[in-house]
Amino acid sequence: MLRLIGISVCSLLSACLLTTAVAGQGITPARQAELHELLIEDCGSCHGSRLHGGLGPALTQQRVKKLSRDMLIETVLAGRPGTAMPPWNTMLSREEATWLVDQLLKGVKTP
């Protein structure tokens, strides 16, 4: 019984940790605002500031939800050799890239 409780507490805890990672609560609101800005302005210079695409493909919720989250995170961090997509790991941590991808998956408010 005790062990069971232990396990459920554990799984609860890991579930909590997972949600934290998903929601990116380790990223301060100020940094979140910066990242949102980066998404609109800098990602937007190729993907369109309304994310409808440009030189790069559209990043609308409709399109990105068909793609794997891990693949999206890797693409942000490492870029795509042979295309115009650069690696953003010089400016973004994995947690920040994850937060950005989750924003895309949730749908981003664009200007």
Add this chain to the structure above:
Amino acid sequence: MKPNTRIPLSFLWRMVLIISTITASAPVVADELRGTGDLGVIIERTSGSVQIIETTHNTSLARVDGLGDLSHASVVFSRDERYAYVFGRDGGLTKIDLLKHRIVKRIMQSGNSIGGAISQNGKLVAVSNYTPGGVKVFDADTLKLVADIPASYADGKLSKVIGLVDAPGNRFVFSLWDAGEIWIADMHQPSRPKITRFKNIGTNPYDGLITPDGRYYIAGLFGEDGMALLDLWHPELGVKHILPDYGKGDKKLPVYKMPHLEGWTVAGTHAFVPAVGHHEVLVIDTQNWKQVARIPVFGQPVFVMARPDARQVWVNFAVPNNHKVQVIDTESLKVIKTLEPGKGVLHMEFEPRGEQVWISVRDKNQVQVYDTETLQLIKTLPAIKPSGIFNTSRAHKLGL
């Protein structure tokens, strides 16, 4: 009559007088004769608006709203410098009356566009589109569609079109990003453009330019080293690959924003262009199209713009280096000044004779005006997330 009823009446009259005086002295829209040679347009991209400015006293005259998604917007002008044609990212094409400060006509001509040009005779406005990939040509007066040129290649796929410019002989020249081709559209019969295709010009041309004399069209290549050169005096000679050895053996740095080739800079026999994936400005000898120097700069150059007298070249940079601007002396080929206007320097536009330059600073919501002789900031104007700045003097320049 009670005295207290008389007071409000006379008060009312005074108000009417005051109001009519204000109206008479308020900035007049086209009631007063004025030229348009000192006017310009600033793109405010997130709010979908533009400001109309004048460069004689460096003031803003008006804001025009309702232009849609203006990320990566650009502008060309009618030859009488009265109308501005604004190309928006969402495929919108808007014609603005610079004297009346209003939209004359606005159409949605595609799903996703990247730029445009006005023909040599001023009668046609062409737009280059990403989706559906191709060029559409409109009547400059009415914005009615005159010709549709789908950029089809390999099995009918459509390519994104970039680097659209006007050329002498009432032609438009443009490049196909996906196909690696340059096309010339001869517009002598506007509804039936005559297309000349140049294939295998290189991988992923990202922008194109035409030299100020209208002779050479050059496309920058993102997917490989070098540039593609087309002599419009002799298109029968085909496209030549220039600067093939540039960057060979060097590791390329990531490119966080595509460089632009607008504002092609020729000083004497030297041309200045942004390197791709290197924090350098390249100097090319236009006699033989060989590289003569590489000037190390602060970041990945985006715009490399010459002051009209070509004594200076001003350079801005891609993120994360977009808070600075560098000035190169074209004689010594050295950076003579590094300015720090602030984060998000997106564009620079010289006044027609170059004594001042306007710089948009997105994150400060500012446009800054610098004296190009003293290199000092002389004026700051508020603007909502400004990007491109375009002066009407472009109306009389080939390729702009």
